[in-house]
Amino acid sequence: MAWVWLAIAGGFEIVWAVLLKYTEGFTRLWPSLGTLGAMGVSFYCMSRALQVLPMGTVYAVWVGIGAFGTALWGMAIEGEPAGALRVFCLVLILAGVAGLKATA
Numbered sequence: 001m002a003w004v005w006l007a008i009a010g011g012f013e014i015v016w017a018v019l020l021k022y023t024e025g026f027t028r029l030w031p032s033l034g035t036l037g038a039m040g041v042s043f044y045c046m047s048r049a050l051q052v053l054p055m056g057t058v059y060a061v062w063v064g065i066g067a068f069g070t071a072l073w074g075m076a077i078e079g080e081p082a083g084a085l086r087v088f089c090l091v092l093i094l095a096g097v098a099g100l101k102a103t104a
Contacts, residue, residue: 002052003101009045010065012038017070057104064097 016038022031042062049058068090074080075087 002049005045006049006053006058006061007065009042009049010062010069012042012045013062013066014069014073016042017066018073053104057100061097061100064093064100068093068097 016035019031019035019038022028023035024031026032026035046058046062049062071080071086071090075082
C-alpha cells in the first residue's frame, strides 16, 4: 500500500506543479487554491508512504514522478521542446524510479 500512497503523492505533485504556473505568482484565486490543495494531498500521501518506505527512496521517487509528469505535460500540452535528448533524459528518470522500486 505504501507504493500506492507514493504513486498518488507523485500524481498530485504533477497537478500542483502544473497549476502553479497558472497562479501567476499566487495572484489568481482558483489556481492558487487548487495548487495549495494538491500540495496538501501530495504531502499527506507522501507522509503515509514514509511510514513504511525509506525516506531517500520516497523522496527520490516522488520527485522523479513529479519531474517526469510535469515535463511530459509541458511537452504534450504546453508546447515545450520534445527533442530526442530531452525524451531520453526523461526515460532515465523513469529508469531510476523503477530501479528504486525494485531495490526497496
